[in-house]
Amino acid sequence: MRIREHPILEFERGKKIQFTFNGNKIEAYEGETIAAALHAAGIWHYNESDVLKRPRGLFCAIGHCSSCLMTVDGVPNTRICVTDAVEGMVVKSENRGDIK
Amino acid sequence: MREDDIIICRCEDVTLGTIRELIRQGYTTLEEIKRIARCGMGPCQGKTCTPLIAREIAAITGKGIHEIMKQNHRPPFGGVTFEEIVSGRDEE
């Protein structure tokens, strides 16, 4: 959910854009990171951890904890919390090197 | 869930139980635990887990934190593609 009214801040949002997450269309505004847009869309559960298959999602949102790594436009290990969403981006939560 | 199941290293899914077991087996430095359990080798390079592992080592062995917290860091800090390193672009 995006904040419309705030007592201190005014949010100037850029152009509306769209990207896909695991095949689903997600709306975003230019300037938002992929993680921010997913969070606004209510997507908090990103994927499962490699070994113990535990559900994981956003944690630090600043690129330091490795919880948000996804495959973006074919590039694995992309930190979506510091990557801006771009029109037409293809984001997949599966993040293994053997993805074709 | 038990205390031993608590996740200490998010990148490599290493639990508190595993860390404690390794320490009891005699692996009482961060470098040893890194080489056996991979804590510190994942994408976050030990940022998340190191202080917590150090605390466990201190608690179990009685070693001082100063002695435990000695690490080696090697570049690069951040993801660089292999292509970028080896591409041998002509430099001006």
Added chain:
Amino acid sequence: MIHEYDTAIVGGGPAGICAALAAGKNGLKTLLIEERTFLGGQLIKQTHRFFGSEEEHAGTRGIHIANDLKSELEGMSNIDVMTSTTALGYYEDGILTALHDEKMIKIKPKSLVLATGAFERFLPFENNDLPGIFGAGAVQTLMNIYGIKPADKVLMVGSGNIGLIVSYQLIQAGVQVIGVVEAASKIGGYLVHASKLRRLGVPIMTRHTIKKAIGTDKVEGALLCELDKNWQEIEGTQKQMSCDAICLAVGLTPLADILSQMGCETTFIGELGGIVPKRTADLETTKAGVFVAGDLAGIEEASAAMLEGELAGLNAVKFVTGDERVTERIHHLKEELHGLRAGPVGEKIRYGLAQLFEDSVITSKKIESHEHDITRLAHTGIPSQENIDEKLPDEKRMIKPYAVIECFQEIPCNPCVISCPFGAIYIPKEDINQSPIVDFDKCTGCTSCISGCPGLAIFVEQRNPEQRKGTVSIPFELLNRPQKGDVVELLARDGQPIGTGVVKRILYGQKQDKTAVITVETDIDLVNKVRNIQLQRTGKKEVM
């Protein structure tokens, strides 16, 4: 191609920007590199007003300070700024490699200032890796940078300044904060921040910790328990609370990895946040010409980061040019830093720095904790009646409006002094930590101080004994601001409703800078008790 510079600054947060400005203003060809696409670091997320003194932009909102600093940078032609650029390593031949838009570039600076900041700590508890568990910084990023509501109901873990400030900002964003959990027996951050939360009805649970996050693939609740003096769980005190997010504000650690790669000696000092660079009082590391500033040098506040940034930048100037003209300013900055750290809340920093400097030049001026007992305040965020009474004038004086400054803890802060147009508020210049005192002969009750106070700790009262009525003016920075004439619910310092009142006046102009000053009229007995208001559900208007 090797990019040559007099100095390169790594990190574009408050410390880095101030270092760049100091270097640039003194003629150095300067490069500032920043990992993110934007400058400002943590500063651009701080919607609250800053503490400290005028020199540290006290009284100004963090976001505005950030904008001012960025504008200054833009005006400097000898400072190059490269965003989306990550430092990769620094080598024996003096080359700094960096990744800029996926391409590796080489920089050769004559001096270096590292201001890479810090990152958040993790906490061990069951299910601590569930989606819905966020670092406090993450939550701040979502709501203050991207305008995205982080959650509906948050449990905050940690009562340091970050935990307290972010809790307040969550409420401003329309999020419910179900409580703040603190393992120690005392609140960690500034007590004015705690008081703000208490009057909004947020419980601060000291001697509590989180045992478990409840939920299968997302947070649905939290299991808390109480701790005894030895930090052990007390049997039978487990308590479950429902929430959809758990926010961890349990401390920061400097981002020191590049230091050890470079061969700068580091040491572990818990009070400074972990592994920190060994450095001189001039912020020079064990490698000549390499300086550090901000949280990297030791976890502290943004005000200290800005001062250290400038200090490091000026020392880089001295290193490169040998120019002695900066010496006076360097000395002044060290004094300012010392002043910020001199009070009781600076004890941890001082102790940490004393370990860093074996022959400690940081002489800690031992301030006597003031005569008034603030134990209750430190444990609960609510002052005792004795504390409050000490801030009030004689009864005869109360017929005219008077300012009540509910600031009891010694913290380095004095914007209230500057905000008063009549010079009625006093803090000694030599000791910015002392609690402010009001001269009731000069005070007119104009309420300028209410919107000037970073802690939102000032109220203006007036009592009319004949009519058994009175007014109280409070700061208000939330959604659902009442209108003049509304009948509102009055809340006490603990957030409990204690009656109703009528809104008589609202000041909300440029001078107030988004802190509305709302004056309500109510019974004389409630005037000193009311510290917050909220709209009644029916929003009744007074019948004129």
